[in-house]
Amino acid sequence: MASLFSLSSSSSSFLCSNKSIKLFSPPTRTPTFCSRSFSVKSLSSPETTTLSPTVQSFWRWVCDKGVIPTKSPPVKPAVVPEGLGLVAQRDFSRNEVVLEIPSRLWINADTVAASEIGKVCGGLKPWASIALFLIREKSREDSPWRSYLDILPKITNSTIFWSEEELSELQGTQLLSTTLGVKEYVQSEFLKVEEEVILPNKHLFPSITPDDFLWAFGILRSRAFSRGQNLVLVPPADLINHSPSITTEDYAWEIKGAGLFSRDLLFSLRTPVFVKAGEQVLIQYDLGKSNAEFALDYGFIEPKPERNTYTLTLEISESDPFFGDKLDIAESNGQGETAYFDICLGCPLPPAMLQYLRLVALGGTDAFLLESVFRNTVWGHLELPVSRANEELICRVVRDACRTALSSYSTTIEEDEKIREGRNLKPRLEIAVGIRAGEKKVLEQIDGIFKKRELELDGLEYYQERRLRDLGLVGEQGEIIFWESK
């Protein structure tokens, strides 16, 4: 991916920023806007009585599978402000299991492998094979998964489904470049899958378009539970919605053995908080996700300031005369030629960021620190200011980068705040305005940190002074102690 900016001691260039794409981290969800056969009502309490025939038929299908006690189901699907959700039919205590779903109801890579297309999907990435499975089953009237597929949203508010006009509201944001990057990635995966699997096996597949593939990708992104490469769709557990006010780190779900005498697996969903009968059961999707990731994966954002992030991408330029030494030092300390630092609103800078910046900016009379004799200690030295020139350069370069990034947005924070005050904002506009305001606030925060630092440059202690002090050559007041002749 292109880097946000690169910084070197000889030249400093700032490029547009992009974030590395993390595919399929923990469970995901999708918001209210879903165009489906049930109508989404804005309700203060979950609506359990007016389910559409599609949802009723889905629930019958789930109950018929024998995975939910039909007479006294612990939860039921309901129309809630987030779309569909799960509503408690009795009180649940904190961490109590809400649903246990056996693997025969899951859709994962094993389901695909055991299906008619299993043989031809073996070489695909797990998500791509599940995507093909979903699309194929969706096209079959008699699919055993019909009732489930019918309740899946045709579209979500994820930015991957936004029109060009809607995306234009994200002008200047990192989310826009990430969204375009993800769409490009899905498109290129589609072309590969089309050439290697779909076209050579036309008898197995309906005609599949890039939009179908993007839909399936969006479905997986917003509702597959995942750990690492293992993705799994688990009806009806995937009706669980996210609550910003649940902040427990505990996993809300696990996969476990079905019992002593069974080789089957169960997907077990717990409620992280006490829930009263009639209330919606909610979980925390992921405390570590930024609003940009929420918008991309699920199509909603949270009001919490710390969900607003900006990713600074720093790079050791290949044209840097000390490229090899700097890379060696970076790699010995868990970094690379390119380093990504997620900065969130109201949080301190990531600890290694200043070290990496100082390393990248190292040059001139400070270059002696790159010599091999310092190799084991240089990273430690970089924790503190090296020289005025080095510190001044990093301040200037970071501040220039922030200003350049800030100038690429089409609105100011004040303008965004005004729009947000307006009533009845469309969900996608609300997301766009929240994201762009959040990114700008983080950029202003970074700029502010380095502006303050610039003002402190004269008062900072640099490497040479520290060294003299360690050698006992600097007095209490910072004066140099000369040898006194006897």
Ligand SMILES: C[S@@+](CC[C@H](N)C(=O)[O-])C[C@H]1O[C@@H](n2cnc3c(N)ncnc32)[C@H](O)[C@@H]1O
């Ligand atoms: C795992 S699905 C949950 C079921 C979903 N509500 C449905 O109707 O199918 C995730 C999706 O639910 C919606 N969602 C979940 N939590 C939400 C929230 N706190 N605010 C808005 N939408 C939410 C989003 O559309 C998200 O992509």
